[in-house]
Amino acid sequence: MDAVVQLDDVTVIYGKNQALKHVSAKFAKGAVGLLGPNGAGKSTMLKSLLGFVKPDQGRMTVLGLDVAQAPLAIRARIGYMPESDAHIPGMNAVTFVGYCGQLAGLPAADAMQRAHEVLYYVGLGEARYRNVETYSTGMKQRIKLAQALVHDPDLLFLDEPTNGMDPKGREEMLELVRDLGHNKGVSLILSSHLLPDVEYTCDHVVVMDKGQIATQGPIDELKGPAGRVYELRIKGDLRGFLDVLAGQGMQTQATDEDVMRVFVPDTLGNHQAIFKAAAAFGVQVRHLRPSLPTLEDVFAKAVGEE
Amino acid sequence: MPIHDQSYRHYGGGRAPVGRSWLIIAWAGIWTFLRKRAFLGLLFGSLIPFLVRAAQFWGSANMPQLASLAPDASTFRRFLEYQSFWVFVITVYVGAGLIANDRRANALQIYLSKPLMRSEYILGKLAVLFSFLALVTLVPTLLLLLLKVAFDGNFTFLKNNLFLIPAITISALLQVLLASFTMLALSSLSKSARYVGILYVGITFFTSAIYGALYAITGSSRVSWISIGADLEQVVDVIFRLKPRYATPWQVSLLVIVGLIAVSISILERRVRGVEVVT
Amino acid sequence: MSTASIPTVASTPTTPTTPSPAGTAAIVTAEHVSKWYGQVIGLNDVSVSVPPGVTGLLGPNGAGKSTFMKLITGQLRPSKGAIKVLGEPIWRNPKIYFQIGFCPEQDAFYERMTGLEWVRALVRLNGLDEKAADEAARRALASVDLMEAAGKKIGAYSKGMRQRVKMAQALVHDPQLLILDEPLSGMDPIGRRRTIRLIRDWGRAGKSIIVSSHILHEIESMTSNILLINNGRILAEGDVHQIRELIDEHPHTIYVRAEQPLRIAREFLEKPEDDVRSMKFEPGAVIVETGKPDAFYARVTEMAASGEFGAIDEVTSPDDNLQAVFQYLVK
Numbered sequence: 001m002d003a004v005v006q007l008d009d010v011t012v013i014y015g016k017n018q019a020l021k022h023v024s025a026k027f028a029k030g031a032v033g034l035l036g037p038n039g040a041g042k043s044t045m046l047k048s049l050l051g052f053v054k055p056d057q058g059r060m061t062v063l064g065l066d067v068a069q070a071p072l073a074i075r076a077r078i079g080y081m082p083e084s085d086a087h088i089p090g091m092n093a094v095t096f097v098g099y100c101g102q103l104a105g106l107p108a109a110d111a112m113q114r115a116h117e118v119l120y121y122v123g124l125g126e127a128r129y130r131n132v133e134t135y136s137t138g139m140k141q142r143i144k145l146a147q148a149l150v151h152d153p154d155l156l157f158l159d160e161p162t163n164g165m166d167p168k169g170r171e172e173m174l175e176l177v178r179d180l181g182h183n184k185g186v187s188l189i190l191s192s193h194l195l196p197d198v199e200y201t202c203d204h205v206v207v208m209d210k211g212q213i214a215t216q217g218p219i220d221e222l223k224g225p226a227g228r229v230y231e232l233r234i235k236g237d238l239r240g241f242l243d244v245l246a247g248q249g250m251q252t253q254a255t256d257e258d259v260m261r262v263f264v265p266d267t268l269g270n271h272q273a274i275f276k277a278a279a280a281f282g283v284q285v286r287h288l289r290p291s292l293p294t295l296e297d298v299f300a301k302a303v304g305e306e
Numbered sequence: 307m308p309i310h311d312q313s314y315r316h317y318g319g320g321r322a323p324v325g326r327s328w329l330i331i332a333w334a335g336i337w338t339f340l341r342k343r344a345f346l347g348l349l350f351g352s353l354i355p356f357l358v359r360a361a362q363f364w365g366s367a368n369m370p371q372l373a374s375l376a377p378d379a380s381t382f383r384r385f386l387e388y389q390s391f392w393v394f395v396i397t398v399y400v401g402a403g404l405i406a407n408d409r410r411a412n413a414l415q416i417y418l419s420k421p422l423m424r425s426e427y428i429l430g431k432l433a434v435l436f437s438f439l440a441l442v443t444l445v446p447t448l449l450l451l452l453l454k455v456a457f458d459g460n461f462t463f464l465k466n467n468l469f470l471i472p473a474i475t476i477s478a479l480l481q482v483l484l485a486s487f488t489m490l491a492l493s494s495l496s497k498s499a500r501y502v503g504i505l506y507v508g509i510t511f512f513t514s515a516i517y518g519a520l521y522a523i524t525g526s527s528r529v530s531w532i533s534i535g536a537d538l539e540q541v542v543d544v545i546f547r548l549k550p551r552y553a554t555p556w557q558v559s560l561l562v563i564v565g566l567i568a569v570s571i572s573i574l575e576r577r578v579r580g581v582e583v584v585t
Numbered sequence: 586m587s588t589a590s591i592p593t594v595a596s597t598p599t600t601p602t603t604p605s606p607a608g609t610a611a612i613v614t615a616e617h618v619s620k621w622y623g624q625v626i627g628l629n630d631v632s633v634s635v636p637p638g639v640t641g642l643l644g645p646n647g648a649g650k651s652t653f654m655k656l657i658t659g660q661l662r663p664s665k666g667a668i669k670v671l672g673e674p675i676w677r678n679p680k681i682y683f684q685i686g687f688c689p690e691q692d693a694f695y696e697r698m699t700g701l702e703w704v705r706a707l708v709r710l711n712g713l714d715e716k717a718a719d720e721a722a723r724r725a726l727a728s729v730d731l732m733e734a735a736g737k738k739i740g741a742y743s744k745g746m747r748q749r750v751k752m753a754q755a756l757v758h759d760p761q762l763l764i765l766d767e768p769l770s771g772m773d774p775i776g777r778r779r780t781i782r783l784i785r786d787w788g789r790a791g792k793s794i795i796v797s798s799h800i801l802h803e804i805e806s807m808t809s810n811i812l813l814i815n816n817g818r819i820l821a822e823g824d825v826h827q828i829r830e831l832i833d834e835h836p837h838t839i840y841v842r843a844e845q846p847l848r849i850a851r852e853f854l855e856k857p858e859d860d861v862r863s864m865k866f867e868p869g870a871v872i873v874e875t876g877k878p879d880a881f882y883a884r885v886t887e888m889a890a891s892g893e894f895g896a897i898d899e900v901t902s903p904d905d906n907l908q909a910v911f912q913y914l915v916k
Contacts, residue, residue, distance in 0.1 A: 037774075037775060038743040038744060038745045038746070038771075038773050038776075039743055050418075050419060072421040072422070073421070074421075075419060075420060075421040076321065082412075084415070085411075085412060086411065086412040086413060086416050088411065088413045088416060089403075089407040089408065089410070089411040102330045103420040103421075103422060105323075105421060106319065107320065107322065110319045110320075117315065120312075136646060137646060138646065149314070151317065152316050165646075166644075166646045166799050167643070167799055167911050167915075168645060170799060170800075171912075179313070179314070180314065184313075184314050184316075193773050193774055195774050235826075235882065257806065258805055258806070258825075272890070272892060275890040275897065278886045278890065279886050284883050285882065285885065286826075286882055286900070286905070287901050287902065287905075288899060289900075296778065299775070300778070303775065
């Protein structure tokens with residue numbers, strides 16, 4: 001597998017704390033999610049890859065370059081979208097993004113051209129002559145993405161890109177991230193606590209816990225095959241229907257959630273039994289689907305939760 | 307293709323090698339101030355003494371009744387001393403927010419994720435303050451020397467006072483470097499430009515006041531090294547081959563200045579770090 | 586028995602929700618409430634009754650959500666109109682504050698105190714004596730899984746831990762009503778799941794909770810009762826699915842994965858009472874838009890049960906969820 005980022009037996013120690021313990025990981029080309037509980041070592045890993053922290057042991061390569069030897073060359077080819085608010089004071093959007101382009105090595109005129117283009121791409125076209133300090137939360141997030149993209153990086157690090165955005169903004173941001181990762185050939189590493197966001201945008205994940213890699217791989221593989229459990233929502237007399245299901249030997253779970261889970265034992269055949277029971281009792285089946293493990297289940301299992 | 311993709315494109319142009327970023331930072335910083343009319347007014351005000359002196363030189367060279375206005379080596383020394391007021395004002399105006407505003411806006415996170423070294427960031431910021439301060443000290447003083455030669459029509463004055471060229475250069479540089487480094491270091495300590503400005507003004511006056519009090523008490527100027535301003539004047543006096551005005555050995559004064567610059571550099575090294583950048 | 590008669594809105598809920606806690610009196614009532622700040626209007630003539638149980642408060646940024654929350658926690662006074670919380674006016678009514686727990690979005694802590702000290706100090710403000718305060722604080726911290734770190738200074742806490750301390754202080758005095766503003770922000774996936782479960786448990790136990798969040802799928806996991814605010818006005822309130830049914834301009838989209846999609850499609854087309862507006866095909870599936878979801882779903886259920894048209898493996902609606910409701914209503 002073509003790895004854009006690779007860590008070989010990397011250890012980072014802060015005082016008494018081993019932030020990264022003998023970590024070996026491969027981040028594939030394309031979109032990779034970086035997950036883990038707070039304190040798992042994600043930000044330490046990020047700092048090491050950006051060249052801010054020297055590991056006590058081990059080797060890291062980004063885009064084929066050794067981090068210990070060529071940190072600046074690496075930073076010229078990657079873009080970083082920080083989690084917290086960050087901007088250069090006293091500039092409007094176009095100047096700010098153009099400035100970042102120049103700092104990344106683009107000639108002044110090219111940097112300006114790219115700045116305009118990228119600002120339109122992230123949805124700030126109309127607001128690009130305004131001072132960044134007047135921006136709303138959603139706009140601030142977008143401009144952080146713009147400054148990470150202006151120099152056409154091969155790899156993007158995104159840290160909680162939808163932070164503070166309202167539902168519409170979140171949707172648009174996730175679309176942008178997905179577009180970049182899937183259609184525009186930009187590899188990305190997305191660090192987020194919102195697992196459905198990661199599922200929507202990424203194909204691979206790396207899960208960390210307590211300074212080590214808990215699990216890594218393609219999301220589909222990690223999720224595994226579906227079992228004999230089905231997601232179900234009905235419209236009608238719920239209590240009565242639950243009794244019917246129980247009476248027929250089908251176990252139910254999470255019956256007070258929007259979508260419940262039903263287990264169909266082999267003796268009853270397959271999910272058609274649920275439809276039959278529903279038709280006979282007179283309720284509508286509004287949602288029925290084989291229950292797939294979610295990324296949340298993968299995560300929980302990886303960090304040892306029930 | 308008849309319909310062009312309007313979205314994200316890849317960039318195929320050239321990229322500069324690393325190492326030029328400090329220039330970009332410096333130029334952006336300088337331009338920020340040149341855009342402000344109030345600041346341009348300030349710069350102009352700081353150059354009026356230069357114009358006055360230049361007029362005096364012209365007068366003393368061309369009109370016999372103004373011969374008494376003819377300059378000697380100490381004239382240049384006094385001009386530099388006079389400009390220290392403007393150095394102070396410009397240092398506070400330009401320098402207080404140089405790094406402090408970046409810290410408030412969390413800009414370091416952006417800067418340090420670009421391909422530039424920390425030293426480039428510091429150098430770029432330093433260059434902003436350095437340029438303006440050199441513009442009100444080194445440049446006009448050397449220009450005055452040039453004008454003296456031009457108005458005289460001969461090199462006599464220069465040949466008799468050749469030491470003036472290195473003296474002016476070194477003194478101005480010392481003054482500018484001291485102000486730039488110390489202000490930049492203070493600016494890196496806080497997120498509020500206002501607070502940094504007050505701190506700088508406070509420290510300057512405070513050290514002078516302490517010296518003043520001690521002088522009044524002891525009657526001796528041996529402790530003039532406490533006042534930073536006094537240290538500078540002492541060393542510049544010596545560079546210009548004039549009698550030092552305080553009883554303190556000039557080596558001590560120089561040590562204080564160099565020490566302050568060294569401390570400032572170490573503060574900057576500590577405060578501008580990438581490790582704090584990623585939370 | 587044919588399809589059960591669809592109950593009306595005022596009585597029992599038609600989809601799984603928390604059972605009605607003590608009394609069905611509204612926990613918050615607003616009558617013609619407006620709030621303006623100079624020229625800027627935060628809320629524009631809002632009248633609403635929030636039922637007991639868990640309610641999700643949603644809306645775009647700047648829509649008036651935080652104004653609404655500040656009004657119901659007594660931090661602001663309405664410019665016009667009346668707000669009643671738990672039956673009594675809330676403005677300058679300290680008695681009611683005891684019954685309310687508020688978890689704000691911002692962080693404002695005394696960093697030097699430990700988690701336990703801080704929660705204890707806050708609950709003592711409610712009038713408990715030292716011993717009772719200590720017990721209550723410990724219970725609260727245990728319920729948010731923070732007992733291990735309770736003795737450490739708050740300054741050393743991670744973002745998720747700070748969030749949990751805020752939750753602890755909101756529920757330490759066992760209030761009847763909890764108001765939570767982005768309670769999950771900064772938490773890792775495990776913490777989020779636990780907190781969602783906790784909120785659902787409290788709802789079941791009879792507490793009322795108003796949760797404001799931008800993360801729609803998480804609100805969906807907590808409740809199906811929502812309150813949607815936009816432009817300073819109430820846009821929608823009630824059960825998500827009921828609201829969805831009322832959005833006429835967007836007929837329901839239903840995805841049916843089946844062995845023989847074309848055969849099933851033909852059957853749908855033959856029955857005009859199913860009101861099929863359009864159909865699309867994907868390999869192994871047919872996607873139908875219908876204006877009469879009840880009739881359609883009932884038919885699909887029967888067809889799947891009888892097995893006459895081949896096996897039907899999946900029935901889902903990509904737009905019968907909160908995200909779609911939000912998208913369709915907030916233009």
